[in-house]
Amino acid sequence: MKKGYTHIAKQVINIEANALLGLKKTIDTSFDEAISIILNAKGKVIVTGIGKSGHIGRKIAASFASTGTPSFFLHPSEAIHGDLGMISKEDIVLAIANSGETTEIIRLIPFTKENDIPLISISSKPNSTLAQKSSVHISIGSFEEACPFNMAPTTSSLLTLAIGDAMVVSLMNGRGFNEENFAKLHPGGNIGKRLLDTVADSMKTENLPLLSENAVMTDVIYTINSGRCGLGVVGTNSCVKGIITDGDLRRAMNSSLKDFFNLTAAEVMTPNPKFISKSTKLIDAKNAMNSYKITSLLVGNEHQLDGVIQLHDINL
Incomplete structure (x- = not known):
């Protein structure tokens, strides 16, 4: 033995x-x-x-x-x-x-x-x-x-x-x-990334999935899929009205199955979406998403869309 x-x-x-x-x-x-x-x-x-x-x-x-x-x-x-x-x-x-x-x-x-x-x-x-x-x-x-x-x-x-x-x-x-002092002495590796990198370093800024309020569901689904952000942004870069996520689509489909494809983006969207500043530290963005139980955040505000940051973009 x-x-x-x-x-x-x-x-x-x-x-x-x-x-x-x-x-x-x-x-x-x-x-x-x-x-x-x-x-x-x-x-x-x-x-x-x-x-x-x-x-x-x-x-x-x-x-x-x-x-x-x-x-x-x-x-x-x-x-x-x-x-x-x-x-x-x-x-x-x-x-x-x-x-x-x-x-x-x-x-x-x-x-x-x-x-x-x-x-x-x-x-x-x-x-x-x-x-x-x-x-x-x-x-x-x-x-x-x-x-x-x-x-x-x-x-x-x-x-x-x-x-x-x-x-x-x-x-x-x-x-x-403090953490800022610590970050300056640890710029490399995961520690530096956690304390120094901001949302601006990882957010998506090009080909954002923008939708008009009158977009029909076929266009909404196509835009969300092609945008690869897990959501669609209703409005423009200078005026965001709301967002549409996979969850919004499922809820709309369950409640309006027969008329689903006749709905517009404005009827399905979640108004007043959550935003985060591009200067926010990545670790704080990750904590915010975990707290809200969401996987994406819009970067900027309702009057200025700078980009989209997703949970899987934050490699901490």
């Missing part, structure tokens, strides 16, 4: 979840002090750490940089072999070391002291050398590593990452960092 491991997965998750809940009790005013120092700094946040702490540090630095806090990761070994020149007196050093005694990290302390550079540290040992010599120390508290030997960085990495994420979000809040 194949050996199962789900019980181990659940055990690891349980250990780490309990540690995260314990971390809430550990956070104190030192966290506020650290955020205040970073918010008031004129320079960058230089994140440093070695081993697994270094991997977590790289992620924290990247998150800082992408959310309005200039930052980069500096490997402590490279730092003590010449790269300390990358740190200016206006910068802040954020050092991560679970034990607080990592040699490469400790050797950075004299440089920060000599240059009056604030040193923020994250570790599990409040009495360690790093904690005692830092401007501010953030403790991740006591915990059990999920490793069966209580040695491999598992829980400790997660707790450090959680502190980093908490710092990122706190700094975003402190700086008033």
Whole structure:
């Protein structure tokens, strides 16, 4: 029989979840002090750490940089072999070391002291050398590593990452960092598309399915099919009277089956259709359509038809 491991997965998750809940009790005013120092700094946040702490540090630095806090990761070994020149007196050093005694990290302390550079540290040992010599120390508290030997960085990495994420979000809040700011730093991929692209980028503007009020049903159906917008617009580009959707046609057919083909567009249309501005963000247009439970919106207003945007045009 194949050996199962789900019980181990659940055990690891349980250990780490309990540690995260314990971390809430550990956070104190030192966290506020650290955020205040970073918010008031004129320079960058230089994140440093070695081993697994270094991997977590790289992620924290990247998150800082992408959310309005200039930052980069500096490997402590490279730092003590010449790269300390990358740190200016206006910068802040954020050092991560679970034990607080990592040699490469400790050797950075004299440089920060000599240059009056604030040193923020994250570790599990409040009495360690790093904690005692830092401007501010953030403790991740006591915990059990999920490793069966209580040695491999598992829980400790997660707790450090959680502190980093908490710092990122706190700094975003402190700086008033909003979606527009976020979009400017994430112009590519789905994030950029969601936050930057507008209705004008995806709407259909040519060969719009316009109908006169007197158009008969054969012309209405032909125009809707050829327009490929799922609707017909009754009126002109400068005066929209209403729209006709597939739903309107079905309802008209059910209520006037014998006389259906004698009906005119004006008799079938839905007046006062919903419009959206072409400057509206695509994500907002998508949310509007979902809210109205429709698949298309006219772009512009009753006096100026700019185009048609459909749900399937919004690839988010």
